[in-house]
Amino acid sequence: MMKINSILFTVIFIGIQIFTVAQQDEKIRFSGLTRSYFSRDVNKIDLDTTSTKNFSSGYNLIDLNTHINPIKEIEVFAQLRISNEFGSFFGSGTNILVRQLTAKGVLGNRIKFTIGDMYLKQNKFTLHNYDEELPFFNSDFVSSYRDIVHYENFYTDNRWRLQGIQTNFSYEFDRFIKSLEFDFFITRPRGNQYITNLNRISDMLLSGGSLISKINSNLTFESNYINLFEIPSTGNINISVRNPVIQGGLNYHYDTPKAKLEHNIQGGFSERSWLQFDSLTNYTVGMFSEFSSSYSKKDSSLGFSFGGRYVDPNFRSSASQTRRINFNDNSPSIYSTYTNDESQRPISVFDIISDPTIYNQDLSTNLMGFNPIYSNSLPFGDATPNRLGVFAKFNLISKNKFLELSFNSSYFEEVIGQGSLLKRNFVLFSGNTKFNLHEILGLNKKLSVSFSMVDETTKRPSSNAENVNLNSKQLNFSSSIETLNDLFIQLGYKSFNSNGNEYLTTRSAYGVIQGFTPINYNQNDDMYIAGLKYKFRPNVYLNLQYNLWGTNFNDSNIPDFKYQRLLFIFSVKL
Numbered sequence: 001m002m003k004i005n006s007i008l009f010t011v012i013f014i015g016i017q018i019f020t021v022a023q024q025d026e027k028i029r030f031s032g033l034t035r036s037y038f039s040r041d042v043n044k045i046d047l048d049t050t051s052t053k054n055f056s057s058g059y060n061l062i063d064l065n066t067h068i069n070p071i072k073e074i075e076v077f078a079q080l081r082i083s084n085e086f087g088s089f090f091g092s093g094t095n096i097l098v099r100q101l102t103a104k105g106v107l108g109n110r111i112k113f114t115i116g117d118m119y120l121k122q123n124k125f126t127l128h129n130y131d132e133e134l135p136f137f138n139s140d141f142v143s144s145y146r147d148i149v150h151y152e153n154f155y156t157d158n159r160w161r162l163q164g165i166q167t168n169f170s171y172e173f174d175r176f177i178k179s180l181e182f183d184f185f186i187t188r189p190r191g192n193q194y195i196t197n198l199n200r201i202s203d204m205l206l207s208g209g210s211l212i213s214k215i216n217s218n219l220t221f222e223s224n225y226i227n228l229f230e231i232p233s234t235g236n237i238n239i240s241v242r243n244p245v246i247q248g249g250l251n252y253h254y255d256t257p258k259a260k261l262e263h264n265i266q267g268g269f270s271e272r273s274w275l276q277f278d279s280l281t282n283y284t285v286g287m288f289s290e291f292s293s294s295y296s297k298k299d300s301s302l303g304f305s306f307g308g309r310y311v312d313p314n315f316r317s318s319a320s321q322t323r324r325i326n327f328n329d330n331s332p333s334i335y336s337t338y339t340n341d342e343s344q345r346p347i348s349v350f351d352i353i354s355d356p357t358i359y360n361q362d363l364s365t366n367l368m369g370f371n372p373i374y375s376n377s378l379p380f381g382d383a384t385p386n387r388l389g390v391f392a393k394f395n396l397i398s399k400n401k402f403l404e405l406s407f408n409s410s411y412f413e414e415v416i417g418q419g420s421l422l423k424r425n426f427v428l429f430s431g432n433t434k435f436n437l438h439e440i441l442g443l444n445k446k447l448s449v450s451f452s453m454v455d456e457t458t459k460r461p462s463s464n465a466e467n468v469n470l471n472s473k474q475l476n477f478s479s480s481i482e483t484l485n486d487l488f489i490q491l492g493y494k495s496f497n498s499n500g501n502e503y504l505t506t507r508s509a510y511g512v513i514q515g516f517t518p519i520n521y522n523q524n525d526d527m528y529i530a531g532l533k534y535k536f537r538p539n540v541y542l543n544l545q546y547n548l549w550g551t552n553f554n555d556s557n558i559p560d561f562k563y564q565r566l567l568f569i570f571s572v573k574l
Contacts, residue, residue, distance in 0.1 A: 031065040032079070032574045033151070038086060041334055042564040044550070048339050058086035058568075063099060065574075074105035114166040119159035120185060122210055123247045125268055125288055126226040127319040129158045130381030132359070133352055133374040134474070139450065141478040141492035141529050144543045144569050145354045152356040153324075160319065161361065162187040162206065178214040185209070189363045192234045202235030204228065206319060206363065220251045222266075228318045228363065232275060241365045245270040245317045258298060264307075265291045272316040274510060282510040286315030286385065301399065306392040313386040313415050316511070321367060321380040324359050325352065328369025333357045339559045347371070349496045349525040350549040350563075366511040373472050373498035373521055376458045377412055377426035387412045389426070404434040417460075419503060419516045424460040424468055438482075445482035452476040458502065470500035470521065478529075486536070490545070492529035498522075522554040531567075539573035 038058035043051050061083035068076040079100035085093045102116040121127055132149075154161035164187030172179045190204040208226035215221060224247045230240035249266025267289040273280045292307030325347070332351040337344060351358060352374070360368075370379040378384045389412030396405040413425040432452040438445065453475050460468035478492040503516040531545035550562030 027069040029067045030574070031067070032063045034060075034062040034572045034574070035148075036060050036568070036570040037148070038568040040566040043335065043338075044562040044564060045338060045559075047559070050340050050342060051335060051338060056086070060084050060086070073107075073109075074103070077102040077104075111167060111169045115164075117161060117163050118166055118185075118187075119154070119156050120162055120166070120187070121157065121159040122208065122224040122226065123222070123249075123266070123320075124382045125266075125317055125320055126224040126245050126247050127160065127208060128381065128383070129155060129160045129322075130320075130324070131158070132324045133371075134349065139452070139476060139478050139492070140480055141490050141531075142353050144533075144541075144545070144567075144571070147571065148569075149354070149356045149359060153359045153361055155324070155359075160322075160363065162189060164188055164206075178216060181210075181212040183210040189228075199237055200235045201237055202230040202232055202240055204230050204241075204363075204365075208319075218252055218254055220253075221249075222251065223248045226317070226319050228365065238276065240275045241272070242275060243270065243272045243316060243318050243365065245319075260296050260298060262294045263291075264293075265289075270314075270316050272314075272511075282512065284314040284316065286312035288312060288315050288383070290382075301397045302395070304392070304394040306390070308390045309382065309387065309412075310415070311383060311385050311387045315383070315385045316367075317383050318363050318365050320383040321385075322360070322362075322364045323368045323370060323380060325370075326360055326364075326368040327371045330358045335561070335563065338561050343559065345561060346551075348549070348551050348561075349494065350527055350547070353527075354547075366507065366509075372458065372470060372502045372504075373523065375456075376470065376472075376502070377410060377428045377456055386414050386416065386418070387426075388415050389413060400439050402436050402440040404436070405432070407431045418505065418513065420460065420462075420466045422460050422462055422466055424458055427457045427459075428455070430454040445485075446480065446488070447482065448480050450476070450478045458500075465518075468500075468502055470498070470502045472496070472498040486534055488533045488535070490529065490531045490533055492527075494525075494527040496523075496525035524552040524554070526550060526552075539571075541569075541571055543567070543569045543571075545569075 036058070038056070040054060040056045042054040045051075061081060064080045064082075066078050066080070070076070077100065078098060081095070081097050081099045083095050087093075100117045102114060102118065104112070104114040106112050121129070150156070164185060166183070166185035168181070168183040170179060170181040186205060186207040188203060189206050192200055192203050194200050206226070206228050208224065210225075211223045213221045225245070227242070227244040229242050232238055232240045245268065247266060247268035249264060251262065251264050253260060253262045267287065269285065269287040271283070271285050273283040288309070288311045290307060290309040292305060294303065294305035296303035327347060330347060332345060332347055332355050334351070334355065335345055347358060367380060367385075372379070378387070389410060391410035392408075394405075394407045397403070408428070408430045410428045411425070414423040417423045430453065432450065434448060434450040437443070437447040437449065441447070454473065456472045458468060458470040460466060473496070475495040476493070478490070481489040483489060498521045501518065501520045503518055505513055506515045506517065508514050526549065528548040529545055531543060533544075534542045536542075545565075545567040547565040547567060548562075549565070550560065552560045
């Protein structure tokens with residue numbers, strides 16, 4: 001206790017000194033976030049007498065971001081987190097840690113560099129952090145949960161948070177081409193680690209670079225390279241992965257005073273192997289290609305796009321195929337076991353929406369486990385291997401902003417069958433409709449209603465055991481009613497239903513398919529939300545919610561579950 005108090009006193013003292021200096025010197029500035037979180041969960045399962053009927057949890061935290069510019073060309077960024085669990089006086093159970101640390105600057109007014117924590121993204125086939133399951137996760141009635149999940153896991157603009165060094169620079173020309181832009185980096189996603197008392201795995205590094213050339217005002221060439229690899233000498237297992245990926249593409253865009261037209265074509269290939277005792281094992285080569293066209297009005301009132309994609313069965317790109325959730329190695333933090341048998345509770349729709357602990361921040365060298373009922377068409381994003389198909393998107397906003405529409409659709413099939421000569425096909429359709437009733441009714445306060453749906457079907461027609469027929473549906477309803485100024489009543493309902501059969505794939509440590517497990521689904525998830533949200537500013541809000549959620553498996557061998565939650569969140573982004 002004395003140690004904690006000493007640390008707190010030191011932190012507060014340093015903070016006061018920095019604040020004093022900052023008032024005298026504009027080279028230091030602050031930003032950050034503070035959050036208060038409290039939830040009370042209630043177990044509504046009658047046959048569960050071993051789990052607690054209800055429990056409470058929560059915390060207070062502050063993330064203080066300090067930006068220091070010792071000179072004009074250099075900035076040092078540090079994020080200090082102080083958090084305290086509910087249930088005790090402040091100082092008891094307090095944690096203090098440095099959450100981020102970065103230095104960046106410019107050399108010679110030309111070359112930019114970053115050292116430390118950084119957020120990196122390239123092309124969707126080389127380095128990209130794809131969104132999680134449930135495409136309408138961005139609905140306003142779950143935005144408080146979404147903010148926490150993304151913030152706690154460093155999900156920003158589909159970038160991976162990595163640690164290393166980065167540099168970029170550009171040149172402009174007066175003939176042949178307009179400009180060249182270069183970007184290079186090397187990071188260490190994982191250091192060497194002991195897996196047993198005698199065995200230690202090697203350092204894992206991720207390096208890459210990008211080249212973007214504006215050939216003229218309409219045509220742009222892009223090339224990206226990425227390589228995930230291990231250094232054998234830093235471990236003693238003598239097995240190390242190699243996964244280089246290269247991409248190249250052309251973009252043609254044409255602007256009119258009111259609209260923009262784009263055409264894209266790209267392709268690339270990957271290699272993956274393991275170096276074992278100075279020889280390559282499990283060596284594979286794969287490729288991909290894609291074309292797309294889009295039209296959009298500059299006022300964002302109308303847009304549509306379409307395209308086609310081919311991804312080879314052996315295409316592997318760890319930095320773009322890594323998932324945010326690994327269903328094979330995760331359990332929810334709320335009532336992780338249930339029933340008197342203390343069965344492991346599977347991850348539900350509510351967990352995907354609300355639980356930041358089930359999410360992943362590390363790159364994986366192999367394809368991660370997924371649940372086909374939530375995402376079977378493209379479980380690894382656009383880079384999902386063994387896919388050939390087409391896609392289309394459409395969005396519309398009426399002139400009076402009364403109506404907002406968006407539709408996505410795709411059809412893909414396997415390039416080669418898995419466990420069968422027959423191929424599976426995947427049909428996905430999603431749509432969202434939002435009515436801003438206050439715009440057409442002439443109300444001073446906001447009133448909106450939203451409806452959305454997702455329908456995903458997987459089929460492999462056959463008269464025998466090879467047959468696959470799986471359908472998943474999501475239905476979403478939400479309403480936001482402004483009563484007093486900036487005070488909103490929130491109502492929401494999400495229904496998820498999956499019915500049919502599929503085969504789960506088992507892979508070796510090298511990602512080689514070893515077998516298939518048949519599984520049947522008849523699952524229903526329901527989630528109800530009612531709450532109040534007061535928005536002081538867009539980034540400052542108070543949210544009080546009631547959640548009722550659960551899953552019905554329609555199977556006597558798998559017990560159903562149902563829970564309630566009372567939620568309070570106060571969030572301030574500085």
